[in-house]
Amino acid sequence: MAARARAKANGGRGRQKGFTLVEVIVVLVILAVLAALLIPSMVGWIDKAHKRACEASKASLARDLQAEEIYQTEGGGKLTTSQLQELAQASEFYCKQGGVYHVLRNGAEEIQIVCPLHDSAYTFDMSEVIRDLVANPGSEELKAMFQSFTGAGKYIDSTSKQGTNREKLEGALKEAGFDLQTQGIQSWSFQGMGNGQFLLYWTTEDLVDYPVGSRVKVMRYNSLRDTYTAGYITVREAQLEGKGEYYPVLGRGDASWSEFAGIPQSEADKQQFDTIYQVFGQMPAGAN
Numbered sequence: 001m002a003a004r005a006r007a008k009a010n011g012g013r014g015r016q017k018g019f020t021l022v023e024v025i026v027v028l029v030i031l032a033v034l035a036a037l038l039i040p041s042m043v044g045w046i047d048k049a050h051k052r053a054c055e056a057s058k059a060s061l062a063r064d065l066q067a068e069e070i071y072q073t074e075g076g077g078k079l080t081t082s083q084l085q086e087l088a089q090a091s092e093f094y095c096k097q098g099g100v101y102h103v104l105r106n107g108a109e110e111i112q113i114v115c116p117l118h119d120s121a122y123t124f125d126m127s128e129v130i131r132d133l134v135a136n137p138g139s140e141e142l143k144a145m146f147q148s149f150t151g152a153g154k155y156i157d158s159t160s161k162q163g164t165n166r167e168k169l170e171g172a173l174k175e176a177g178f179d180l181q182t183q184g185i186q187s188w189s190f191q192g193m194g195n196g197q198f199l200l201y202w203t204t205e206d207l208v209d210y211p212v213g214s215r216v217k218v219m220r221y222n223s224l225r226d227t228y229t230a231g232y233i234t235v236r237e238a239q240l241e242g243k244g245e246y247y248p249v250l251g252r253g254d255a256s257w258s259e260f261a262g263i264p265q266s267e268a269d270k271q272q273f274d275t276i277y278q279v280f281g282q283m284p285a286g287a288n
């Protein structure tokens with residue numbers, strides 16, 4: 001009976017040569033299941049490999065910059081962060097995924113390299129924290145401050161030498177879990193637009209490194225539109241009230257600001273902090 005069945009099966013010439021539709025479908029389903037299982041973990045491996053490569057580049061660059069500093073200052077001084085930034089930009093060590101390294105001085109001593117694409121310390125949303133703080137300030141004092149500084153033509157600048165409002169805002173941010181220093185934010189400006197609305201500009205650049213009139217990369221949050229944009233702003237000078245002392249600030253008004261055109265930012269992109277932050281991470285630090 002088995003022999004007959006075999007004979008019967010082999011009897012039709014060529015009938016067994018191809019695959020039946022059911023067999024093809026079964027194989028495709030198995031492949032699809034395997035792909036669904038494997039591709040996410042492969043993407044994870046690739047991300048991890050990129051991150052590790054970036055870590056190695058950062059470590060090499062930090063060592064290189066430290067050696068260069070000793071060499072250039074003959075062991076007796078420090079280079080400015082903008083000098084270090086310049087050396088970093090010309091270095092053979094860089095992020096292969098296009099993150100523009102930012103050079104920081106950890107507590108003014110150790111040179112630290114931050115990659116905006118690969119350092120998780122950078123994945124925060126400062127504007128969202130500020131928006132929450134403005135809506136729910138937690139204390140009457142902060143509430144009064146926000147009411148006052150969301151008025152048209154009112155500013156709080158990170159660089160003002162004696163701002164109690166700056167200290168209050170930074171203190172409130174820290175309480176909300178965002179320590180500007182550890183996040184690498186060097187300069188920011190809170191600019192009132194009237195009717196409780198505000199623009200917030202912030203950057204990982206230190207304004208002290210930028211002459212008045214030069215352009216520095218910033219991220220901007222517009223509370224009225226609830227959008228984020230990456231761009232450049234002109235560094236201006238402000239004067240302490242009643243005193244002669246000037247200090248650098250991020251410029252005021254639309255004439256100071258321009259959107260970065262190197263990477264398109266659609267209106268949909270601007271709803272996403274992460275998307276715009278990636279753009280910011282790939283922008284050159286300054287522009288002409």
Ligand SMILES: [Zn+2]
Nearest residue numbers: 054095099115
């Ligand atoms: Zn990187």
